[in-house]
Amino acid sequence: MTRIYFEDAEIGTTRKAGPYLVSKEEIIQFAKQYDPIPRHIDEEAAARSIFGGLTASSAHTFAVFISLTPKLQPRPLHVLAGMGWDELRLPNPVRPGDELSLEATILEKLESKSKPDRGIVRNQIRLCNQRNEIALQCIGTILVARRPDAKASA
Amino acid sequence: MTRIYFEDAEIGTTRKAGPYLVSKEEIIQFAKQYDPIPRHIDEEAAARSIFGGLTASSAHTFAVFISLTPKLQPRPLHVLAGMGWDELRLPNPVRPGDELSLEATILEKLESKSKPDRGIVRNQIRLCNQRNEIALQCIGTILVARRPDAKASA
Numbered sequence: 001m002t003r004i005y006f007e008d009a010e011i012g013t014t015r016k017a018g019p020y021l022v023s024k025e026e027i028i029q030f031a032k033q034y035d036p037i038p039r040h041i042d043e044e045a046a047a048r049s050i051f052g053g054l055t056a057s058s059a060h061t062f063a064v065f066i067s068l069t070p071k072l073q074p075r076p077l078h079v080l081a082g083m084g085w086d087e088l089r090l091p092n093p094v095r096p097g098d099e100l101s102l103e104a105t106i107l108e109k110l111e112s113k114s115k116p117d118r119g120i121v122r123n124q125i126r127l128c129n130q131r132n133e134i135a136l137q138c139i140g141t142i143l144v145a146r147r148p149d150a151k152a153s154a
Numbered sequence: 155m156t157r158i159y160f161e162d163a164e165i166g167t168t169r170k171a172g173p174y175l176v177s178k179e180e181i182i183q184f185a186k187q188y189d190p191i192p193r194h195i196d197e198e199a200a201a202r203s204i205f206g207g208l209t210a211s212s213a214h215t216f217a218v219f220i221s222l223t224p225k226l227q228p229r230p231l232h233v234l235a236g237m238g239w240d241e242l243r244l245p246n247p248v249r250p251g252d253e254l255s256l257e258a259t260i261l262e263k264l265e266s267k268s269k270p271d272r273g274i275v276r277n278q279i280r281l282c283n284q285r286n287e288i289a290l291q292c293i294g295t296i297l298v299a300r301r302p303d304a305k306a307s308a
Contacts, residue, residue: 034217034220050234050272058236059216059217059219059220062217063188067213080204084243086241086242088239088242088292090238118204138242143204
């Protein structure tokens with residue numbers, strides 16, 4: 001699949017990916033390895049938590065967001081690296097059976113002054129569940145490759 | 155292990171956890187599930203990436219940070235939920251064999267006006283490798299439980 005180079009990324013365009021079905025088994029499996037606290041791995045303890053039931057680890061929700069990024073349609077960006085995330089919020093918990101969809105809207109593009117083979121792109125990120133409630137939102141900043149021909153002529 | 159309630163969290167104190175050894179196998183296993191791009195799962199492709207070798211997915215580095223949080227010494231906070239992360243940056247990649255250590259310094263405490271059983275704590279987070287290079291930094295905002303007796307008297 002062809003990917004979008006920096007030159008062709010248009011500010012204001014929105015790309016979408018998903019849905020990603022989050023199972024109870026995956027919530028527990030992820031949390032056992034990286035966030036093994038009772039409210040992520042034990043249904044009875046989770047029922048007594050402030051969420052009233054099993055919820056995914058924040059790290060798991062972030063991993064689902066990252067996993068959907070290369071599936072953004074139409075055509076993902078040609079990402080060289082993630083640089084950072086700002087204003088990362090998880091306003092609603094992810095529960096077993098939730099179906100998460102990703103939306104990424106290009107906010108800003110910056111050319112790299114020192115490295116002509118890459119540029120910086122900032123995206124507004126929203127990961128929503130099947131009721132269109134936001135599970136995760138942030139502003140993501142990524143390094144995106146420039147078109148090889150553009151680099152040669154630079 | 156007893157955990158620190160909101161009332162006892164002192165601004166300016168630093169707690170530490172780790173190290174966490176990141177193996178090549180774990181990098182590849184995590185990335186195959188959540189970030190299966192060549193530079194995280196294929197050593198030859200990784201050698202051609204801008205990092206010149208295998209590196210952990212950003213989501214993996216974030217998961218290691220979360221996994222160390224309840225191990226902070228002396229005594230972790232009594233966390234009810236993660237609320238958000240600001241200025242999240244990954245200035246240096248995580249490579250196979252890296253040993254990551256977490257430092258969390260309490261920056262700020264805010265009482266919840268509507269819910270007397272909890273408060274908000276903001277921490278400066280730094281996850282460093284064995285050469286003391288920062289792999290991940292951010293400001294984390296968490297909900298922390300108040301002491302049950304404090305709640306009763308509120």
